[in-house]
Amino acid sequence: MAAISFQSVSKTYATPRGQFQALDGVTFDIEPGEFFGLLGPNGAGKTTLISILAGLVRATSGRVLVHGHDVQADYAQARRQLGVVPQELVFDPFFTVREALRIQSGYFGVKNNDAWIDELLSSLGLADKAQSNMRQLSGGMKRRVLVAQALVHRPPVIVLDEPTAGVDVELRQTLWQFIARLNKQGHTVLLTTHYLEEAEALCSRIAMLQTGRVVALERTSDLLKAASSNVLRFKVDGALPVEFEGKARVTGRIVQLPAHDANEIEQHLAVIRQAGLRVEDVEIRKADLEDVFLDVMSGRNKAVPA
Helix, strand or coil: CCEEEEEEEEEEEEECCCCEEEEEEEEEECCCEEEEEEEECCCCCCCHHHHHCCCCCCEEEEEEEECCCCCCCHHHHHHHHHECCCCCCCCCCCCCCHHHHHHHHHHHHCCCHHHHHHHHHHHHHHHHHHHCCCHCCCHHHHHHHHHHHHHHCCCCCEEEEEECCCCCCCHHHHHHHHHHHHCCCEEEEEEEEEEEEEEHHHHCHHHEEEECCEEEEHHHHHHHHCCCCEEEEEEECCCCHHCCCCCCCEEECEEEEEEHHHHHHHHHHHHHHHCCCCCCEEEEEEECCHHHHHHHHCCCCCCCCC
């Protein structure tokens, strides 16, 4: 039985301009114990899909099951299987961290779990904040509390919706160490993130959404194999030649171009030289998940099954 099963899930919203299709027939399963990544640009439908999974939004058509429990017909049982960390920092300003976790436990009928709350506080670097009022915490600390609240009832399925957005490096490392440990213990993890290096390092399988549809669904290793074999990276001052429009990934002075072999690398550099530009810090690297993502979103990568 799948940990999560999305079955032809569609969602349509009524807008002043007519109907908007947020999701269009999304279908895939996540197996128990998987660390699964859900990627896509802003507006692709990721948060809508997570909201349907969590029971916050009703699908227009299709079904979502969590360990066999329908999120609409059997909401209570489905929700008990889930621990959801939302994007937004939602908190009650009138309670301490420990009180907030005890109250969250009560929502799921869990009692006398102080030992587990202590473990969560320690593992997420919150032990010294246990008696602090929630409104006194920094944004990063509030994010840690959200993670602890999602895990307080020991759910078999953990859903992380942009959990490290806008947080410091220390929290990211602390969070991933703890989540990776839970995953090794058998917890299923569904992650959405814009930090593609995190998805590449953590997720064994990935689905990519674009305009509400699944455009890629494959093991992370196979996605990387389907990418261009190498990437030419260099720094340059000045505008790139028009030949590279739509191909180059540009970040400030840094330019990255797909290159399949040594001959193509030399061709790229020759075009740069002919344009009168001077390159610096030239290096060749293997393609990463960001290269794959950009290829899939642009339609250049047709070899990835969906």
